[in-house]
Amino acid sequence: MNDVLLSVQELWVSYGNIKAIHGISFDVHEGEIVTLIGANGAGKSSTLRAISGLIPYTGKILYKGQELRKISADKIVGMGIAQVPEGRGIFGNLTVLENLKLATWQRKDKPEIARDFERVFGIFPRLQERRNQLGGTLSGGEQQMLAVARALMSRGKMVLLDEPSMGLAPVLVREIFRIIGEINQSGTTVLLVEQNANMALRAANRGYVLETGNITLSGTGAELLGNPRVKEAYLGG
Template structure:
């Protein structure tokens, strides 16, 4: 049984169909990545999984249960947590307070301090800035905070939407190393990423989206070696 299963999922924005019958799976323990051009439907897929965007057709199952109509906050309780595109940190709240917000739905409050320790071990820079307000952090630090906040929910599935967007090269390398480390610690990751080379290098499996449809899938290594993928997404003719 897959941890996450999307079956023939469609999403509309008014009359515009953003997803056209998407079917994909994420197995426990994997890093799975979605790649595609801007407007391909990657972020819409993430919003559908997290419950922010309702489906116009199809079904989503998580741990074997149908969550198609489950509210977004209850999906967090079930174990789906997202670091959204654009980071979405609370600018007037401190690093500590932002992280506390990530744990708002936790029922096991006694173990929350363990997760602070985990986040600060992954992101020592956040530990140094725990009293600093989120709006004054650099872009890379805000991305670390967004991922750390999502981890505070202790998710079974972590959704990462464009974690390297707008970051300096040294931060990009660091973020991807941490994604691998998070996965090695036991968290399943679904990654949407424009940096296709980095994403495919880290992914166990990958799907290619074009205009709301999955046009190709395979292991990360298979897609890295695929000539059409190289030409379209890796800048190699």
């Protein structure tokens, strides 16, 4: 197995007196797709927000062996962890091109940026067609593609995806998952948070089940798909 890229150890997150995450630990290895599945409010988004440095936490998060706690959110992006946030977070008042350019803020490698624009437009030809349109005028599916494209533009070595299938028609969900697979094939490590457990576990190498802030099950994607408890609770029996 490849090296551990991200290691979450004894992570606790609370909002005021409410504990959202109760000391969870998991690892993501280089080149993997790992998924966290669980119901609404299980703590999936909080986990990703903690990794990206958006919320305070206790415990350790190590990326390439380096502790992230003291590092600001923008620098964490510069280290290679990109997040596609829940609800996509497209800037509706910026054009598609500007949305993509903004994501290159931490990068200084101009020729590489130009090459990545070509690569991203190769993956998402729709975005190239609409590059001068405002983000707010895109459809839900196009916005999701733009959100993923931004993560690629920031040169994420690791991409955290928060509910990429949310609110999308089934055909678009399949398209998004196909693209996630493609990105992973080209060397990007993926940590995927999903309520759509079926799609997520099929795509993932490994998965963890999160229930009210605790990891209750873990295993390979196939193992979890076959697990009776997972079937009952997340795959509709």
